[in-house]
Amino acid sequence: MKDKVMRAVFLAAACVCIVCVALICVFLFVNGIPAIGEIGALRFFLGTRWKPGQGLYGIAPMILGSVYVTAGAVALGVPTGVLTGIFMARFCPARLHRLLGPAVSLLAGIPSVIYGFFGITVLVPAVRGLFGGSGKSILTASVILALMILPTIISVSEASIRAVPVHYYEGSLALGATHERSVFSAVVPDARSGITAGVVLGIGRAVGETMAVVMVAGNQPIIPRGILEGVRTLTANIVIDMGYATDLHRRALIATAVVLFVFILAINLLVSPGSRPAAK
Amino acid sequence: MKARSAALRAAVYAAAAITALTIVFLVGYIVVKGAPHLEPELFAPKYTTDNLSMLPAIINTALMTVSALLISGPVGVFAAVYLVEYASRSSRLARGVRLAAETLSGIPSVVYGLFGRLLFVAMWGLSLISGAFTLAIMTLPLIMRTAQEALLSVPDTYREGSFGLGAGKLRTVFAITLPAAAPGILAGFILSVGRIVGETAALIYTAGTVAEMPKNAFSSVRTLSVHMYVLSNEALYVNQSYATALVLMVLVIFINAGSNAIAKKLTIHSL
Numbered sequence: 001m002k003d004k005v006m007r008a009v010f011l012a013a014a015c016v017c018i019v020c021v022a023l024i025c026v027f028l029f030v031n032g033i034p035a036i037g038e039i040g041a042l043r044f045f046l047g048t049r050w051k052p053g054q055g056l057y058g059i060a061p062m063i064l065g066s067v068y069v070t071a072g073a074v075a076l077g078v079p080t081g082v083l084t085g086i087f088m089a090r091f092c093p094a095r096l097h098r099l100l101g102p103a104v105s106l107l108a109g110i111p112s113v114i115y116g117f118f119g120i121t122v123l124v125p126a127v128r129g130l131f132g133g134s135g136k137s138i139l140t141a142s143v144i145l146a147l148m149i150l151p152t153i154i155s156v157s158e159a160s161i162r163a164v165p166v167h168y169y170e171g172s173l174a175l176g177a178t179h180e181r182s183v184f185s186a187v188v189p190d191a192r193s194g195i196t197a198g199v200v201l202g203i204g205r206a207v208g209e210t211m212a213v214v215m216v217a218g219n220q221p222i223i224p225r226g227i228l229e230g231v232r233t234l235t236a237n238i239v240i241d242m243g244y245a246t247d248l249h250r251r252a253l254i255a256t257a258v259v260l261f262v263f264i265l266a267i268n269l270l271v272s273p274g275s276r277p278a279a280k
Numbered sequence: 281m282k283a284r285s286a287a288l289r290a291a292v293y294a295a296a297a298i299t300a301l302t303i304v305f306l307v308g309y310i311v312v313k314g315a316p317h318l319e320p321e322l323f324a325p326k327y328t329t330d331n332l333s334m335l336p337a338i339i340n341t342a343l344m345t346v347s348a349l350l351i352s353g354p355v356g357v358f359a360a361v362y363l364v365e366y367a368s369r370s371s372r373l374a375r376g377v378r379l380a381a382e383t384l385s386g387i388p389s390v391v392y393g394l395f396g397r398l399l400f401v402a403m404w405g406l407s408l409i410s411g412a413f414t415l416a417i418m419t420l421p422l423i424m425r426t427a428q429e430a431l432l433s434v435p436d437t438y439r440e441g442s443f444g445l446g447a448g449k450l451r452t453v454f455a456i457t458l459p460a461a462a463p464g465i466l467a468g469f470i471l472s473v474g475r476i477v478g479e480t481a482a483l484i485y486t487a488g489t490v491a492e493m494p495k496n497a498f499s500s501v502r503t504l505s506v507h508m509y510v511l512s513n514e515a516l517y518v519n520q521s522y523a524t525a526l527v528l529m530v531l532v533i534f535i536n537a538g539s540n541a542i543a544k545k546l547t548i549h550s551l
Contacts, residue, residue, distance in 0.1 A: 002450060003448060003449060003450045006450050007362075007366060007450075009358060010358045010359070010361050010362035010365075010366060011362050011366070012358075013354070013355045013356075013357075013358030013359040013361075013362060014358075014359040014362040014363055014367070014373065014377050015373075015377075016355050016359060016420070017359060017377050017380040017381050017384060017420060017421065017424065018376055018377060018380045020380070020384060020417050020420065021380040021383050021384055023395075023399070024387065024391070024395050024417075027395055027398055027399065028391075028395070031398070079295065080295045080298055080299060081295075081299075082295075083291055083292050083294075083295030083296070084292075084295045084296045084298075084299040086292055087292045087293065087295060087296035088296070091289075091292055091293070091296070092296070100296070100299075100300060102537075102540070103300065103303045103304075104299070104303070105536065105540065106303070106307070106533055106536070107303050107306075108536075109474055109478070109532050109533060109535075109536035110306075110478075110529060110532065110533075111477070111478030111479070111480070111505050111508075111528060111529075111532055112478065112480065112481075113478075113480050113505050113508045113509045113512070113525075113528070114310065114508070114525050114528060114529055116509075116512070117508065117512045117521060117525050118306055118309065118310070120512065121313075121518075121522075122309065147302060147306070150299060150302075154299065178282075178285040179285075180284075180285040180286075180288040180289050180292075181284070181285055181288070183288075184288055204386055207388070208386075208387075208388025208389070208390070208391075209388070210388065210389065210390040210480075210481040211480045211481050211509060215509075215512070215513075235388055235390045235481070238390050238391070238393075238394055239390050239393070239481055239484070239485075242393070242394060242397060242485050243484075243485055253394065254394065254398070257390075257391050257394050260388060260390075260391060261387065261391060264386050264387065264388065265383070265386070267386075268382065268383075268386050
C-alpha cells in the first residue's frame with residue numbers, strides 16, 4: 001500500500017518537469033501568438049520601431065541586437081576559449097592547472113550583475129575613452145558576454161580534448177610531428193564535435209543573458225549603424241518594459257519571449273546530434 | 281615547420297594568458313575597490329537610504345534560497361528516484377522528462393521572470409513566494425539531473441544486498457540508495473544555491489525590490505543580487521556598490537567551491 005502511494009508520488013514528481021514546460025509553452029504561446037496576429041506578423045518581425053506609446057511594436061532592432069552582440073561575443077570568446085581549453089588540456093603544467101582550473105570555474109559562478117557592474121565601472125569608461133561616444137555599445141556588450149561564455153567554452157573544449165585517445169597524439173609524435181602539430185592536427189580535429197557543442201552552449205548563454213547586457217548595451221531600440229552604437233537585445237526588451245507594461249504592450253513582450261524561446265530551442269536542436277560524443 | 285609550431289604555441293599561450301589576466305583583473309578589481317568600503321553600517325540590521333545596509337538583502341537571499349529549494353528539492357529528488365529506480369531507462373516517460381529538463385535548463389532566466397510574473401505574481405503579488413516558485417522551476421532540472429547521476433552511481437550490489445535482507449523497494453530507496461547518493465545530491469543542491477544567490481532577471485519582477493525583511497511569505501523581498509542591481513543602477517552609491525559586489529562575489533565563490541569540494545570527494549570515493 002505504502003509502496004504504491006510513494007510510487008505514485010515519485011511518478012508525479014517526474015511529471016512536474018513536463019508539466020512546467022507545457023505550462024510555460026502554453027502561457028507564452030497563448031498570449032504571444034495572438035499578439036503577433038494583432039500587431040501583424042510583418043510589422044512585428046520586420047518593424048523597425050518599438051514605440052509602445054504609439055502602438056508601434058517592431059522587434060527587428062532587438063532581433064538584430066541579439067544577433068550582433070552574440071556574434072561579437074563569439075568572435076571574441078570562442079578563439080580565446082578554445083585555445084585556452086587546448087592549453088589546459090595539452091600544454092599546461094600540472095601545478096599551473098591546479099590554479100587555473102578553479103579560476104575558470106570561479107569565473108563561471110560569478111553572477112551576471114557583477115559582470116554588468118564590472119562593465120559599467122571599467123569597460124564603459126574604457127570604450128568611451130578609446131572610441132568616444134557614450135561607451136555603452138555593441139562592442140562593450142560583446143566583450144562582457146565573451147567573458148561570460150569563456151568558462152563554458154574552456155571547460156567543454158578541455159574535456160573533449162582530454163577525451164581523445166592518447167595514441168592519436170603518440171602516433172603523430174612517432175611520425176615525427178612536433179608537440180604543437182600533433183595537438184592541432186591529430187587531437188583537436190577529433191574533439192571537434194565536443195568543441196562545437198561547447199560553442200553552441202556558449203551562444204545559448206549569450207543570447208539568453210539579460211542583466212549584464214542591460215547594464216552595458218545602452219538599450220536604444222534602434223537598428224545600430226556601427227559597433228560603437230547602443231543596442232537593445234530581445235532579453236533587454238523584456239526586462240526593461242516588464243515592470244509597467246499592460247494589455248497589448250505586455251502581450252508584445254510575451255511575443256518577444258516567444259521569439260527568444262524559439263531562438264534558444266533552435267540553437268539547442270542544432271547541437272543535440274553533435275553533442276553526444278561518437279562512441280569509440 | 282618550426283615556425284608554424286612556434287606560432288601555434290604562441291597563440292595557445294597568449295589565449296591562456298588573456299584568460300588568466302582577465303580573471304585576475306576582474307576578481308582583483310572587485311576586491312581592491314570593495315574591501316576598503318566594507319563598513320559596519322553596511323551590515324546594519326535595518327536598511328535606510330543613508331546606510332544602504334545589505335543585511336536585510338542577505339537574510340532575504342537566505343529565505344529565498346530555502347523557500348525555492350523546499351519546493352524544487354523534494355520534487356527534483358523524487359523525480360530522479362522515479363527515473364532511476366522505477367522507470368525503465370528507455371521508457372517514453374523517461375525520454376519525455378529528459379527532453380523537458382533539457383528544455384527547462386535552456387530557457388533564459390528573463391523568460392522565467394516573465395512567466396512567474398504572469399502566473400505567480402497574478403496570484404500572490406510581488407512576493408517571496410512568487411519568487412520562490414519561479415526559482416524552483418528554474419533550479420528543478422539542475423537538481424533532478426545531479427540527483428539522477430548520483431543515484432545511477434550507486435552500485436547495484438547495494439540494492440541487491442538490501443533486497444536480499446528482505447527490504448522492500450521503498451525501504452531500499454530511503455534506507456540504502458538515497459543515503460548512498462546523498463553527497464552527489466547535496467552537490468546539486470549547493471550548485472542550485474549558487475544559481476539562486478546570483479539570480480536577478482527572474483526575481484526583479486517576481487519578488488520585487490523591497491529592501492526589508494519580509495513580514496510573511498506574501499511580502500516583497502529584495503535579494504542581494506537584486507540589491508546589487510538597484511544600487512549600481514542608481515549610480516550615486518559607487519563605494520557601497522563595490523562593497524556589495526565584493527560580498528556577493530565572495531558568497532557565490534564559497535558556495536561553488538563547497539559544491540566542487542563535495543563533488544570531488546565523491547569521485548575519489550567511488551574509485
